[in-house]
Amino acid sequence: MAYSETSSASIGSIPSSEGPPCHCSQRTVMTVSWTDENPGRRFYKCEEHGFFLWHDKEKSCPWQKKSLLEAREKILSQREEIKALSAALRQANGQITALEVSRSSGSINDTLKRIEDHVSAHINETQRMVRKVVVCSGGGLALAAALMVYYLKK
Numbered sequence: 265m266a267y268s269e270t271s272s273a274s275i276g277s278i279p280s281s282e283g284p285p286c287h288c289s290q291r292t293v294m295t296v297s298w299t300d301e302n303p304g305r306r307f308y309k310c311e312e313h314g315f316f317l318w319h320d321k322e323k324s325c326p327w328q329k330k331s332l333l334e335a336r337e338k339i340l341s342q343r344e345e346i347k348a349l350s351a352a353l354r355q356a357n358g359q360i361t362a363l364e365v366s367r368s369s370g371s372i373n374d375t376l377k378r379i380e381d382h383v384s385a386h387i388n389e390t391q392r393m394v395r396k397v398v399v400c401s402g403g404g405l406a407l408a409a410a411l412m413v414y415y416l417k418k
């Protein structure tokens with residue numbers, strides 16, 4: 265019966281507080297029992313042999329036991345909830361990562377390529393237009409020069 269204190273429903277130990285040495289001469293560690301029989305009752309535990317000695321000599325009284333067992337249930341169910349939530353979070357993160365990978369490979373590069381093509385087509389068109397304007401104004405200048413020459417000769 266004593267050994268079961270460590271095995272079932274242990275919620276946490278208090279590793280800082282060391283107890284008397286076990287018969288194997290290892291230091292024992294103060295631990296809180298969370299069994300149905302001894303909820304919240306502290307005891308010393310050997311890493312090798314488990315239960316060693318009760319720290320709380322008295323068993324908890326019936327109402328303490330009841331409220332401690334309720335608290336234990338609450339903690340355990342919250343722990344399950346946290347486990348489920350973090351599993352859901354991991355899954356969501358995995359989906360986001362997968363989405364980012366699928367976005368970066370292919371489709372976005374295709375879009376960028378299309379934009380690049382579009383822009384370089386525009387640049388070519390603009391260069392043609394600029395050349396045309398230069399040619400036109402060049403022609404205009406030539407005409408103006410010809411007219412000036414004509415009037416000066418007069």
Ligand SMILES: [Zn+2]
Pocket residue numbers: 286287288289290310311312313314
């Ligand atoms: Zn021991």
